[in-house]
Structure formats: structure tokens, C-alpha cells
Amino acid sequence: LSQDRIVQIERDILGKNNSYANANRVAFAQKGVLALNFVSSPGSGKTSLLVRTIADLKDKFSIAVIEGDQQTSNDAERIRATGAKALQVNTGKGCHLDAHMVGHALENLDVADNSLLFIENVGNLVCPAAFDLGEAHKVVLLSTTEGEDKPAKYPDMFAAADLMILNKSDLLPHLDFDVGACLAHALRVNPRLQTLVVSARTGEGLSSFYAWIEARAALARKG
Amino acid sequence: LSQDRIVQIERDILGKNNSYANANRVAFAQKGVLALNFVSSPGSGKTSLLVRTIADLKDKFSIAVIEGDQQTSNDAERIRATGAKALQVNTGKGCHLDAHMVGHALENLDVADNSLLFIENVGNLVCPAAFDLGEAHKVVLLSTTEGEDKPAKYPDMFAAADLMILNKSDLLPHLDFDVGACLAHALRVNPRLQTLVVSARTGEGLSSFYAWIEARAALARKG
Ligand SMILES: Nc1nc2c(ncn2[C@@H]2O[C@H](COP(=O)(O)OP(=O)(O)OP(=O)(O)O)[C@@H](O)[C@H]2O)c(=O)[nH]1
Ligand SMILES: Nc1nc2c(ncn2[C@@H]2O[C@H](COP(=O)(O)OP(=O)(O)OP(=O)(O)O)[C@@H](O)[C@H]2O)c(=O)[nH]1
Ligand SMILES: [Mg+2]
Ligand SMILES: [Mg+2]
């Protein structure tokens, strides 16, 4: 396999993914669904954030979740405990969700009109960046425990996202972490990135996140 | 591209990688070098652990480091500040080091006889699991802030490793993290996995890690 051939194969895979993603996007638009793709390193707090968000927003919205993980259905079970619908996709050796998997998940998850669809990707700060799932926005989480240079070192994900959520703000008193320096690294990679500082544990900063969601849900809603 | 064709391509890539890995392994054996491949999520503390380990072991061993990151040479610079030799490999879009990259790095990094070679992989708990670099052992780090279920959810990496280092033990008083449950998840995936609990910040537990290294360096040494 030559380098050229590998590049060609990658292009084919991404091209095919994009056509599935476009089909998903059309389906979301027809139903007025706001779909968000949550990406981060393993353990940054994606599921914790979703569990808390669902608890706080479930009286305003119908919410469904697609959970991507290599193995286990732990995360789908945590979501279901909130009362929301959740479908687990296990990727096995795979390092990211793709749009075809999401399309099949949608066949099995009855997503209501004008609802929210949260997609939690496999924990991986590299590979999910390249795969459009048809979502309105990629939301990247970073936790304060990971170090402020992550946006500079793993730039593709921060370039692909529209919103960055810096999670685990409650731990800042115990860490040597410079929030301003971290956000500056992210903005150097993506000057249009919106940024929030939150704690999924204490709830700090989440009202701004909910307002961000509500505005975009209003835009997505069917006329 | 059919699913069969993709599986075939993956097999070709891994087969090619394995032959480069075997060549690296022969070169390490001829020089009596102990090569360790450090893998984890982004920000679990690989570089912090290496910096501290080098400071503590540099009077006993000659040590060189290969640093893998998508972008920046931050980590190689942190290593060089200890006085050790370090070579940065930037993978760009790539999500892991491969044995071919390591072979080329060795051409540019003059590794001494009977020395230690630390390879820090790209922060990614999925993709580096499949790629043998010719190392004696994969060492997987997990930090206490990532949650105890990570070995169950990302099992391939814990199956591929010989040593698991649970890092950031200093933060345990501020977290809701069950160390025993975490190690049990890891042992279910890999019953032969050795486990240590350390803090790269305070140094807690590192003497066991250094003893683990010294024993394996003695085995690797030229007769
Ligand atoms: N202190 C603190 N801990 C948090 C916060 N959010 C999540 N955690 C903890 O971080 C760990 C990982 O949380 P998860 O919600 O499982 O993270 P995740 O990103 O869904 O992980 P994966 O799906 O496995 O990649 C757990 O131990 C959580 O309790 C937070 O805001 N503060
Ligand atoms: N509290 C605490 N923080 C730590 C410890 N080890 C590392 N850190 C912090 O964790 C963050 C990430 O550390 P790094 O050493 O850059 O982690 P890494 O695994 O090399 O990260 P990448 O190479 O970017 O994947 C930094 O803010 C470190 O200061 C530890 O034992 N305790
Ligand atoms: Mg999760
Ligand atoms: Mg590092």
C-alpha cells in the first residue's frame, strides 16, 4: 500500500461518510431536530454533562441520546436513568462514530419533532474530528485536569467544533491550570470558537450552556 | 469500498507495521535497550511522569525519548529541559505512532547501549493499542479524574498493556473515585496486568515504578 493509495482510500471513506451525513442532516431539518455531536478525551465528562443537562431541560424539550463507546452500555444506562431515550452503539475496535452508524441508530430511536438529539461520540480527541455525523454543531469538552495546551496539541478537534466547554471548573482550586491560557490556545486554532467554563458536578456555568442550546433549538424548529 | 475490502486494507497496514516493529525490536536487543511505549488519553500525565522519572533515574541510566503528538514540540521541549535527548514526531492528522515512524526517529536519536528509550505515544486510548512499535512493554496511564470505568469501556488498550499506572492519586481526596473498582475493571480485561497507583505531581508511588523499570532494564541489558 503506497502513501498515495492510503490517501485515496481515506478520501473514499470520508466521501462516503459525507453523503450519509447529508442524509442525516436532511432528516433532522425535516423534523426540526437540533442534533449536537459531543466530542472529547475519554473521561472529560460528556455523559455527566448530558445527564445533568437532560435533568434540567427535560420539561422544555423532548430529548434523545445516541451513545458511542468501544464497549459496554454503561453510558446509555446512565442516560436512561434520567428518563430520556438512549441508544448505545458499540464500535468495537472503531475509534469514532460515523454517519452511517448514526443513520441506523435513528431507525431504532424514535426522535420526536422539534426535539433535541445529543450524540456522545467515542472518547477520542483525534479521530472523530474528521467525521461529520450530520449534526448542527460539534461541541468539544476539555476538562481542567487535562492541561491547558491540549487545543494546541490536538488542533483538528478544536478547529472542527463551534463550542468548547471547559468542564470540571470545581477542581481548579486544586490544580495548577491557567484558564485564560487554555482558551487562548483554543482561539488561536479556531478564532470563531465559543467558549464556556462549567462544572457538570456543581452546575456552575450551565445556565449559559442551556441558553446556547435553547437559541439553536429555536433556529432548528420547524416553521 | 466494501467492509471486506476495508478489513483487508487494515490487515495489510498492520502486517507492514509488524515487520517494522520486529526490525526495531532486533535493534533494541542488539543494543541492550529497554524500550517502553507510554499510552493514555490526552492529559493523563505521560510527559509529567517521564519528566519526573528522568530526573530521578538520570544518574543510573542514559535515557532518550521519542515524543509523538499531532502538533507542537511542547513535550520534547519539556523532556529536553531535564537534560535528556528527545525527538519530536508530529503525526498531523494521524492518531498514533507507528513502527515506521519510530524506526526513522531512531536514525536521528543516538540511543546508547544499555539505555532506556521512552516512547510517548499520541494521547489516544483507542488507536495506539493496535500498533506494536517494537517496545518491550506498553505502559498505559489512566488518571483518577477520568472515571473508574475506562478500562471496561476502552478495553483494547488495557488488554495490550503489561503495566497500568493510575496517576494523579493526589487528587483522590477531591474526587468520587473508587480505586479498587477501577483496578478490578482493568483486571477483568487483562488478568495479568500489573498495576501501580502514583502521583507524578507529589512523587507518591514512583519508587515502585522505578523498581519495575530497573528490573526490566537488567533483563534487557547486553550479556
Ligand atoms: N470534579 C468533577 N468531576 C467530573 C465532572 N464531570 C465529570 N466528572 C467525573 O469525570 C469522570 C468521567 O466522567 P464521564 O461523564 O464518564 O466522562 P465521559 O466523557 O462521558 O467519558 P467516556 O464516555 O468514557 O469517554 C467521572 O468520574 C465523573 O464523575 C465535573 O464537572 N467535576
Ligand atoms: N494533580 C496532578 N496533576 C497532574 C499529575 N500528572 C500530570 N498532571 C497534570 O495533568 C495535565 C496533563 O499533563 P501532561 O503531562 O501534559 O499529560 P500528557 O499525558 O503528556 O498529555 P498529552 O501528551 O498532551 O496527551 C497537566 O496540567 C499536568 O500538570 C498528577 O500526578 N497530579
Ligand atoms: Mg461517556
Ligand atoms: Mg505529553
Ligand SMILES: [Zn+2]
Ligand atoms: Zn447499513
Ligand SMILES: [Zn+2]
Ligand atoms: Zn484512529
